Amino acid sequence: MNARTKLPLWVDIGVIPIANVLLAFAVAGLVVLAVGASPLEAVKSLIAGSLGDSEAVGYTLYYTTNFIFTGLAVAVAFHAGLFNIGGEGQAYLGGLGAGLAALALDHAVPSYVAIPLGVAGAAAIGALWAAIPGYLQAYRGSHIVITTIMFNFIAAAIMVYLMVNVLIAPGSMSPESREFSTAALPVVSDILNGMGFAVDQSPLNLSLVLALLCCVGVWLLIWHTPFGYDVRTLGFNPNAAVYAGVDPKRLTVIVMCISGALAGLVGVNEILGVHHRLLLDFAAGYGFGGIAVALMGRNHPLGIVLASLLFGILQQGGTELSFDMPMITRDMVVAIQGLVILFSGALANLPRPWLEAPFLWLAQRRTAATEEGP
């Protein structure tokens, strides 16, 4: 007898991912209990802090934007069977690309020229920072996981060097560049207020629209183009891909470019959208958060948007939560990210046997019924 019954599709893409996330949150609840707080109160405070008013929603969506970019970046690489842990460094240097373009152009050209070039700069440097590990994996046989980890640290060193020694604004005490104002992305609250809706100020800017466009773009690219078919073939079975005429080396480099460009766009949200200057550590945590988002969202843009929204809520709600409950800080959100990566990624098959059992039982009953029938 074949023990592996095929589960219905809705169980596979609906029930199991939710079961995984619930397990992660159940453990997180135990941690909250262990530090002497009430998980129920924590959730209430978290939701009020992240969705309670228009300012909170703005912040939540601003964080969501970053998670969408890095989540998509990890997912695109996953589809080709590549694990890009370098989102952290790609996002960081993507911001450098956006900032350098803005610093070079903001006095020279109007903002409708400077902003697209800033976006292009972010995508280009992000892509470059992922393409090198991709190239080394494809043509030199070095493991992409290790190389992308190393590149995160190299990116951090480059940024510290540039900010402290080269890009620091003259006379500034902290390592920050001069401010550029004309290359700033429009803020959503300004637009809505201009249209007559009264909303509070928040850092949410048009990067969210860019992120959603990227979702549609990735969905079309991966599932509705010959290129996407090649990518999925490569991820599913590299040997089959070779027989189908795919050049796996070339494809690896291209996929890493796309992945890195997506991660680099975090720099657009942070540098062009919010800070309007270059500074240190603006992308910290989003690269690793993207791994959690991609695993939770099952590498599908729709799942990634939902997972990003959840992490946006956690990120913003976690900040507010620490005012209500001083023992719970943003670090709790980091721990939850770790738990989600554990249960949705490494232990993804943990709940499968329990969920499989009822279907197995149903299937056996059905076969028994047909055998007994006329």
Place this chain on the structure above:
Amino acid sequence: MDWLAIAFQTFSATLRVATPLILCAMGGLFSERSGIIDVGLEGKMLASAFAAAAIAAVTGSPWLALGGAVAVSCAMALLHGFACITHRGNQVVSGVAINILASGLTVVFGIAWFQAGGQTPSLANSARFMPLAGGFSILVYVALAVVALTWWVVARTRFGLRLRAVGEAPAAIDAAGISVTWLRYRALLICGVFTGIAGTYLSISQNANFSKDMSAGQGYIALAALIFGKWRPLPAFGACLVFGLLDAVAIRLQGVSVAGIGEIPVQFIQALPYVLTVILLAGLIGKAVAPKAIGVPYEKEH
């Protein structure tokens, strides 16, 4: 100051900085030679650093702290094994999860127990592993002994032979009637013991308390050293010393102008271990070949 004194000082500083790297690299060696990728060295070291500092702060005993830290580190190693060996999960994903989990939970529990922004209280000397007569704490000597032990176990014992075999051809080990699962779990537990000692050294020997994210990427440097040493004990030990030397020299070279080159940016020296590892992996200086079965969950044939 004469050259001999400078050389000796640099050597001592190198050995002190390299100790956590050495312990983590030897731990990672057992894990990776058995076929399990260990990206989670960083997280295990961080969690055990917190455990050691917390226990030392409460009990005042460095030895109890060491025991607790090793227990915490082994528990995380078992979690890694549960995900990767028992449930055949992705080893890199599991390692990343352990790192992020440790980074978050240490601060959450630190704030809950000590109310100091995630730091643990400053320890009295009696609660720490202080330098002995030779100028090094006992854990430095332990790290050196661990290198010798690792070499002997991996190269000269039956367990070591099986360890190497299971990382290259687990099916052969299985066919010989040896449990792949149990062998790999043992390798991960050894890794847990060593990373636990590394964390203890970090928080109650090198420093006098735990602070947020205090491992600061050293687990990854140890992983780089392990690869740089081509997954062999003595070369990996050498790589740890070189990376430790770079770290020790980086502090001394700050603001110093080198003849002919000018001032070397500190960030360049700090990034050098990572750059060198990338260059090595690219096959430009020798070739680093990983254990053949690394990263592949073993599935028994029926």
